Amino acid sequence: MALSSSSSKGWLSNLPSKASRIYFFLIVLQIPLFRVPCRSGMCTTPLQVTSSQLIASEIFPVTLVKGLLYPGAIVNGLVKNLTVPRWDDILNIYNLTSVKEAPAVADLQRLEVLAGSYFSVAGALLGVLKPGRMSMFGTLLVIWGLVKEGILGKPANTDPTRAVYVYPTMLIALICAFSSVKYDVKKVVRSAPARPIAKPLQSSSKSKLK
Template sequence: MASTRGKMSTIAARIYFFLIIFQIPLFRVPCRSGMCTTPLEVTSSQLVANDIFPAVVMKALLYPGAVANGIINNMTIPRWDNILNIYNLTNVKEASPVTELQRLEVLAGSYFSVAGALVCLLKPGRMSMFGTLLVIWGLVKEGILGKPVNTDPTKAVYVYPTIVIALVCAFASVKYDVKKITGGSAPVRTVAKPLKSSAKSKLK
C-alpha cells in the first residue's frame, strides 16, 4: 500500500512538473510583460525585471514551453536568442510593478509553484501544493471579491479548467506518512520470564 502511494505521488509530481515547465495555461492575469497565463511567466517577468537570475537561466526555464507552444501553434521551433522577445521580457524593467503588488498571492503562489515543480523531480513535497492554493486564492479574491478593481475587460482575470488538474496533482504529489501523522505506536517490550526448572534449582 505504501509503495502504491509513493508511485502515485511520483506520477502526480511529474505531471505537475510538465504542466509548469511546458507552460500549460492555468489562468490569465496582467503582469509586467503584459498578460501572463502560467506561473512560470509571472515568475519570469518578476525575476527578469529585478535581475535576480542571469538571462541564460530564465531562457533555460522558458525554452521548453516556448518550443512546445511553437510546435503546436505554427510548427516552428523558436530560436534561443529570441526567447525573451517572445515573452515580451526585454522591457519589463521599465514596466510598473503595480500589477504584481496588487496580486501578491498570485505572485507568491507562482514562485512556490515553479520552485515546487523543480524540487519535485528530486523529492515530492508540499511546496507545489501551497503555491497552487495561493494562486487560486489570489484569483478567487479578485474574481469574487473584486480586489483589485479592474475596469478594463481586456485585462480581466480568467481561470482555465486546467488549474483543477494542477491542484489535484499538487495534492496527490504530497507523500503522507501515516505513522508520523498518528504518532506511531511504541514498540512492545517483552519481559523474559525465568524457566520453571531454573526456579526449582534455586530453591534446592
C-alpha cells in the first residue's frame, strides 16, 4: 500500500510537467485545434494566428517566426506528401507573404482568439521550462472567442467556407492546459486563516452556576 501511494503521488507530482510537454507539442507541431479566419486566410492553430499577426506588425524578426513554424511544417509535409519543406518556402506555405497588406478586420473582430493564441504560444514555450497558468489562460480565451462567434454569432458570418469550427483536439489541449498548473494543496491549507473557537461568556457561565 505504501509503495502504491508513493508511486501515485510521484505520478501526480510529475503531471504538470508531462501535460506541459504534450501541450507544447500540440502548439509547436501545429495540430489543428480550430478553424477561424485570420490575416493569412484560415488559421487552424494558435501558432498560425500568432505568426500572421507577428509578420504583419513586424514585432518579431521574420527568421524567428519561421523558426517557430518550421517544426510543424516538417510534420505536415511528411504526413501529406512525405516531403520536407524548404526553409525559404515557409512563408509561402502559410500564405504569409502578403499579410502586411491584408485587412486587420478579422483580427480585430476576434480579439479573444488573437490574445488567447498569443498566451497559448507563450505558455507552451515557457511551460517546457516551468509549467504555469499562461497556457490555461490562453486556451480559455481562445475557447471563449470561438464560443462567442459560434453560439452568439458575434461577429456575424454569412460565408460557410469561412465558418468557425472547433476540432476535438481542443479538448485535449484544454485538459493539458489545466493539468499543467501546479496546485499545492498543503500550501493552501497552511495559508488559510484559522477560525477562532467561540468561547462562552464568563457572565453566562457564572449565571448557570448560580
